[in-house]
Amino acid sequence: xxxxxxxxxxxxxxxxxxxxxxxxxxxxxxxxxxxxxxxxxxxxxxxxxxxxxxxxxxxxxxxxxxxxxxxxxxxxxxxxxxxxxxxxxxxxxxxxxxxxxxxxxxxxxxxxxxxxxxxxxxxxxxxxxxxxxxxxxxxxxxxxxxxxxxxxxxxxxxxxxxxxxxxxxxxxxxxxxxxxxxxxxxxxxxxxxxxxxxxxxxxxxxxxxxxxxxxxxxxxxxxxxxxxxxxxxxxxxxxxxxxxxxxxxxxxxxxxxxxxxxxxxx
Amino acid sequence: xxxxxxxxxxxxxxxxxxxxxxxxxxxxxxxxxxxxxxxxxxxxxxxxxxxxxxxxxxxxxxxxxxxxxxxxxxxxxxxxxxxxxxxxxxxxxxxxxxxxxxxxxxxxxxxxxxxxxxxxxxxxxxxxxxxxxxxxxxxxxxxxxxxxxxxxxxxxxxxxxxxxxxxxxxxxxxxxxxxxxxxxxxxxxxxxxxxxxxxxxxxxxxxxxxxxxxxxxxxxxxxxxxxxxxxxxxxxxxxxxxxxxxxxxxxxxxxxxxxxxxxxxxxxxxxxxxxxxxxxxxxxxxxxxxxxxxxxxxxxxxxxxxxxxxxxxxxxxxxxxx
Numbered sequence: 001x002x003x004x005x006x007x008x009x010x011x012x013x014x015x016x017x018x019x020x021x022x023x024x025x026x027x028x029x030x031x032x033x034x035x036x037x038x039x040x041x042x043x044x045x046x047x048x049x050x051x052x053x054x055x056x057x058x059x060x061x062x063x064x065x066x067x068x069x070x071x072x073x074x075x076x077x078x079x080x081x082x083x084x085x086x087x088x089x090x091x092x093x094x095x096x097x098x099x100x101x102x103x104x105x106x107x108x109x110x111x112x113x114x115x116x117x118x119x120x121x122x123x124x125x126x127x128x129x130x131x132x133x134x135x136x137x138x139x140x141x142x143x144x145x146x147x148x149x150x151x152x153x154x155x156x157x158x159x160x161x162x163x164x165x166x167x168x169x170x171x172x173x174x175x176x177x178x179x180x181x182x183x184x185x186x187x188x189x190x191x192x193x194x195x196x197x198x199x200x201x202x203x204x205x206x207x208x209x210x211x212x213x214x215x216x217x218x219x220x221x222x223x224x225x226x227x228x229x230x231x232x233x234x235x236x237x238x239x240x241x242x243x244x245x246x247x248x249x250x251x252x253x254x255x256x257x258x259x260x261x262x263x264x265x266x
Numbered sequence: 267x268x269x270x271x272x273x274x275x276x277x278x279x280x281x282x283x284x285x286x287x288x289x290x291x292x293x294x295x296x297x298x299x300x301x302x303x304x305x306x307x308x309x310x311x312x313x314x315x316x317x318x319x320x321x322x323x324x325x326x327x328x329x330x331x332x333x334x335x336x337x338x339x340x341x342x343x344x345x346x347x348x349x350x351x352x353x354x355x356x357x358x359x360x361x362x363x364x365x366x367x368x369x370x371x372x373x374x375x376x377x378x379x380x381x382x383x384x385x386x387x388x389x390x391x392x393x394x395x396x397x398x399x400x401x402x403x404x405x406x407x408x409x410x411x412x413x414x415x416x417x418x419x420x421x422x423x424x425x426x427x428x429x430x431x432x433x434x435x436x437x438x439x440x441x442x443x444x445x446x447x448x449x450x451x452x453x454x455x456x457x458x459x460x461x462x463x464x465x466x467x468x469x470x471x472x473x474x475x476x477x478x479x480x481x482x483x484x485x486x487x488x489x490x491x492x493x494x495x496x497x498x499x500x501x502x503x504x505x506x507x508x509x510x511x512x513x514x515x516x517x518x519x520x521x522x523x524x525x526x527x528x529x530x531x532x533x534x535x536x537x538x539x540x541x542x543x544x545x546x547x548x549x550x551x552x553x554x555x556x557x558x559x560x561x562x563x564x565x566x567x568x569x570x571x572x573x574x575x576x577x578x579x580x581x582x583x584x585x586x587x588x
Contacts, residue, residue: 017376
């Protein structure tokens, strides 16, 4: 355990150093980090032209998507791209030779990169909160603790789902496409396209028990004060349940996949 | 140290004929073939040995190396390295080995070499004292002082390989696997890597298993060679024994004061090259000394040199024979 923590520190540091190596990449990372605000712009147009849908005002959408910007950028699912690249190129072999499971190598390096994202986005969001009265979240100590826990859960679930999908690379070269399909379908149920309250009842019911909401909508709804105690507990239960499911799937997929790994290209 | 018994590794690969029609057919009906990359290979290597692994492309050298490092699960047979079964990839095993692949980058590509080494230190959990000692030694032996502050990706091939070697040896592995470590390097680069590996083996007694297409790597470093071809082991023994077994002739290069008629060589040996007054004869191994004596006694000789044929030729003979 101590060795793993030491390795995490070193790899996270490496990830941070890589993230700040190229100025252009850093700028692009920050710019793409604000993509959730594109959805916000769409909804603000809807409000302006047709009035608040289901009682959601422009301020509600501002608060929702500002929080979503933070959550999306702290998601652990970015690791899927590095997994995919390494499986295709054969560089996974190099990771397999290190005395730390590749899952941890990807996670640690990603945490280092998330830290850079947080440093870059944090001040912008803090400034927006000061300037915009709509970003007045009903913060209490208990809610903040619950939000932090939900963020950790969202990160862990994103990391685990992305890593599980990445294992498809042992069998297929289409990991990235399958992941995009999963993410695209999930964007309706996660709260990305629209807050869950605005979805048709059947989709909202499904979204409450699917894994996607735990990775975005749930922490955002918590921070914006839209969940009571029972709803919060239910949200955590669903997230933790999916965490367990994906942990099992990952374990199964890893054992089968690494056996058939053919150490590509030399 | 390393025990391999009846190792086999088979792959099932997708096969498709060229052309659009074959591509479309392949979408519906996949055709697969089994490639027998390694077939019943057995050998043992003792602690501290440096062993060369020879064979043409596709012979099964790299596949065997990957089975020994745990990257591949063997289809059949048993492999033990340092008392571990490699494909279980136990941390205690991985901390005691290293694999350097000439065509791959094991270091963080975007970082300066010094930072990339720090990442390796963290991953292998190397304490500060041993890390500094190992780094100082490697920087000195490999001449890395100037490279530490430079991004790995901008290093030349030779510089990068020296850094790769340092990164792979920071944790002082007991067994070092080298897969084409001098691939693409110029003559100076090859010589530097060979000198370093020889020195490192002398200092630390590490066991080294080396594959290379450059016979110079093998002759400079290994006394024992394993020769594989089409997945099977063709030879296991001393390099000298390989030369003796597969080269019935030695080369006698004689430098004369003046050229002589071709008929002169009848009964002495087969002329391999004739370059004016310098002639190289292929002479049956058992008659080499006698022929050299006759040359000196009967011809105006300035110099005589006796040598074995190039190892490349001998290896070709091994494969041709197989």
